[in-house]
Amino acid sequence: xxxxxxAGLWSALLILLLVALSIRVMLGRxxxxxxxxxxxxxxxxxxxxxxxxxxxxxxxMIGALILLAQMGAGAVEIHALGGAFLAxxxxxxxxxxxxxxxxxxxxxxxxxxxxxxxxxxLILFAIWVSD
Numbered sequence: 001x002x003x004x005x006x007a008g009l010w011s012a013l014l015i016l017l018l019v020a021l022s023i024r025v026m027l028g029r030x031x032x033x034x035x036x037x038x039x040x041x042x043x044x045x046x047x048x049x050x051x052x053x054x055x056x057x058x059x060x061m062i063g064a065l066i067l068l069a070q071m072g073a074g075a076v077e078i079h080a081l082g083g084a085f086l087a088x089x090x091x092x093x094x095x096x097x098x099x100x101x102x103x104x105x106x107x108x109x110x111x112x113x114x115x116x117x118x119x120x121x122l123i124l125f126a127i128w129v130s131d
Contacts (some may be wrong), residue, residue, distance in 0.1 A: 002020055003069035003078050010082025018058055021051040041102045042099075050096040054089050055110050061085045066118035071126040081115040088112040 001009070024092040028044045029035065065078055092108025 001002040001051040001075050003073055003075045004066075006075040006078035006082065007062075010078065010086060013086055014058050014062060014089070017086065018051070018054055021054055021093060025051050031059075036127050040064075045096040050093040053092065053096070056088065057116070060116060061119065064116065064123065068119060068122055068126070071123065071130075073122060073126070077122065081119055084111050088115070108122055 025044070025047045028041075028047045032039060032041050032044055034041060034044055038048055043065025061082070065082055068081070069078055088108045090108075091104045091111065095102050095105025095108050098105065
């Protein structure tokens with residue numbers, strides 16, 4: 001599998017995760033009969049923030065994966081970054097519904113930040129060595 005195909009794989013899986021989280025919000029709205037906002041319903045607020053948090057970080061990672069693939073990173077690096085990031089997002093979402101502090105939420109954020117920081121470092125390194 002090429003690096004670009006690996007980036008495509010993880011991007012597609014992350015997009016599907018966002019859709020799944022969005023569906024959870026929609027189902028909560030339907031069950032609670034809340035059309036807009038969270039209606040001060042804690043469960044819906046939690047679901048909305050789990051989606052929102054993923055929606056805030058995921059585009060950055062998708063962009064970084066594609067950029068790294070285009071800059072010559074190997075498929076192994078793309079898989080490592082994409083897999084760790086997806087694991088972080090999958091852990092974080094249910095952790096949002098648990099009483100803080102909790103391990104899934106904390107690990108989820110760690111597995112979100114580390115791949116993002118690593119991707120940024122790899123992009124900067126690729127720029128530095130190309131000049």
